[in-house]
Amino acid sequence: MNMTTADMTNSPYKTIWNLSWPQILMMFFHLTIGLVDVWVAGKLGREIQASMGMVSQSLFFFLVIGMAVANGSVAAISQSIGAGRMLRAKRYIGLCFQLGAVLGIIIFAVGYPLRDGMLTILRVPPEMRHVMQYFIKIFLYLLPLYYLLIITNAIFRAQKKVLLPLYSMVIVTILNTILDLGLGLGLWGLPDMGYRGVALATFYSISAGAIFNVFLLYKLGALRKKSFAPLKWCRKAFPYLFKVAWPSGLMQLVWHSGYLVLYSITASLSTDNVIALAGMAAGIKIESIIFLPAFAFNMTASIIIGHYLGDGKPEEAKKFGYRILGLGILFLSLLALGIWPYIRPITALIAPDKVVLDEAVNYLFYNVLAIPFTLTSMIMAGALNGAGATLYNLFIFSFTIWGLRLPLAYYLGHQVMHSATGIWIAMLISQIVQASIIFYVFSRCDWQRFSMSSNKKRIKHG
Incomplete structure (x- = not known):
């Protein structure tokens, strides 16, 4: 998309939808990759499936710095393009690309010698240890390319080229599915490698996506000599990236660790704790499907707000934030209303046990009620990301x-209701409060001051 901010203002809802639908599909492919991995791992045995789950959780902590840099790159590149500073945008693309490659290698170099110690910290059972050792080793080898995939996708989004990350994820999904089934289960005459095949499927598919993105960046002229600025410019440009990235990365850790503690609170219930955990796990899987569009609207908000702030139009940026929020709530509410009558049979596909199914539906009831509030938090957070705030x-x-x-959650679950319902209610209440605060900040606070155009020490072209 090569629309200017004036073009976007003339067709606001068309702009939002054109930026959002490819990202909705991209999130669907992300989900498909995870579901295929889990399904194939389940066919290979419960130890393999459990190892896949544990290594996926562990991988998040390795990728959090890459995700933080990705958020910083969207803010810096989109604001530069909105300001018409195309050389600055190209240099930020080059800087973010270099950071992705270097950070991926550094995290690999630090993590690889510590991989056995990680298994001890995770308290991996002896029967799973040899599987986890292989998974961790392969995924650590993958880190540099995984960082490039995450950051190059963000670079494309910042330029409103949202179809390109979609194409990349189509390649990753198709290749991962073929190799999962082929190498993992020995289909189509491919060697039956079991859990090693599942790990290699991830390695080869993510590598293919990263290589495809690098090729596209080169073809688009983004990896030419002028994209790699002198050290003097990088030293002036890096602080803004860092200022946006470090809170973003820390917030990811806060969010993820919060969920781990929530699992712990649920697991320590005095009665039916196993049922509650299983119901929560099943409910989260269904919830993740419902909220696929929400992640797309979050990323769309980052892109549009960044472009408008770069163009010096903070009021129009705020108007677009409200428009994206209204469209997102309408879209997701209609989706939830359409799915809810069938939520029990849908959830039963994941949780066939009746008591677990009951708890999963109970979990989903409170989290579907929270949709307007959860969506408000996600979209407003995306807008603040685009502003660098x-x-x-x-x-x-x-x-x-x-x-x-x-x-x-502890008070309601353990002290008042003595059941998981208290925890689910606490999640709903916290979403209401969270949405109220972030909406107030977006409506009333001067978050635009975090943009580069409001920074007194602006970064020059050269």
Whole structure:
């Protein structure tokens, strides 16, 4: 998409939809990759499936720095393009690309010698240890290319080239599915490698996606000599990237660790704790499907707000934030209303056990009620990311998760209701408070001051 901010203003809802639908599909392919991995791992045995789950959780901590840089790149590149500073945008593309490659190698170099110690920290059971050792080793080898995939996808999104990450994820999904089934289960005459095949399917598919993205960047002229700025420019440009990235990365850790503690609170219920955990796990899988569009609207908000702030139009940026929020709530509410009458049979595909199914539907009831509030938090957070105001997100999410959700979940679940329902209610209440605070910040606070155009020490072309 090569629309200017004036073009976007003339067709606001068309712009939002054109940026969102490819990202909705991209999130669907992300989900498909995970489901195929889990399904094939389940066919190979419960130890393999459990190892796949554990290594996926562990991988998040290795990727959090890459995701933080990706958020910083969207803010810096989109604002530069919105300001018409195309050389600055190209240099930020080059800088972010270099950071992705270097950070991926550094994290690999630090993590690889510590891989056995990680298994000890995770308290991996002896019967799973040899599988986890292989998974961790292959995924560590993959880190440099995984970083490039994450950051190059963000670079494309920042330029409104949202179809390119979609194409990349189509390649990753198709290749991962073929290799999962072929190498993992020995189909189509491919060697039956079991769990090693599942790990290699991830390695080869992510590598293919990263290589495809690098090729596209080169073909688009983004990896030419002029994209790699002198060290003097990089030293002036890097602080803005860092200022946006570090709160974003820390917020990811706050969010993820909060969920781990929530699992712990659920697991320590005095009665029916195993049922509650199983119901929560099944409910989260269904919830993740419902919320696929929400992640797309979050990324769309980052892109559009960044472009408008770069163009010096903060009021129009705010209007688009409200428009994306309204469209997102309408879209997701209609989707939830359409799915809800069938939620029990759909959930039963994942949780056939009746008591687990009952708890999963109970979990989903409160989280579907929270849709307008959850969506408000996600879209407003995306808008603040695009503005570079990630500090607001860090403070808001830290307070509502660690200061409200977790203590309230323990109090309602363990002290008042003595059941998982108290935990689900605490999640709903925290979402309401979180949405209210972040909406107030977006409506009333000067978050636009975090953009480069509001920074007194602006970064020059050269």
